[in-house]
Amino acid sequence: MLEKKQTIQKTPDITKLQEVVINNRTKIYIPVGADPEEAKRRYQTRLDEQRRALITPKKTTLV
Numbered sequence: 001m002l003e004k005k006q007t008i009q010k011t012p013d014i015t016k017l018q019e020v021v022i023n024n025r026t027k028i029y030i031p032v033g034a035d036p037e038e039a040k041r042r043y044q045t046r047l048d049e050q051r052r053a054l055i056t057p058k059k060t061t062l063v
Helices: 036-055
Strands: 017-021 027-031
Touching: 017 036, 027 036
Parallel strands: none
Antiparallel strands: 017 027
């Protein structure tokens, strides 16, 4: 019989991270000393790409 390996998920230590507020509902945590504006820009870029993927229609092939 196969035994399942237990996955141990360690939560990050928030005291070693700095909070970046994206909007009133969204906060991200980055390492202390990292550029908060760069992190905010990267987050927004990633979010825009996900939205664009949902909006663009799939190409249909004509038979």
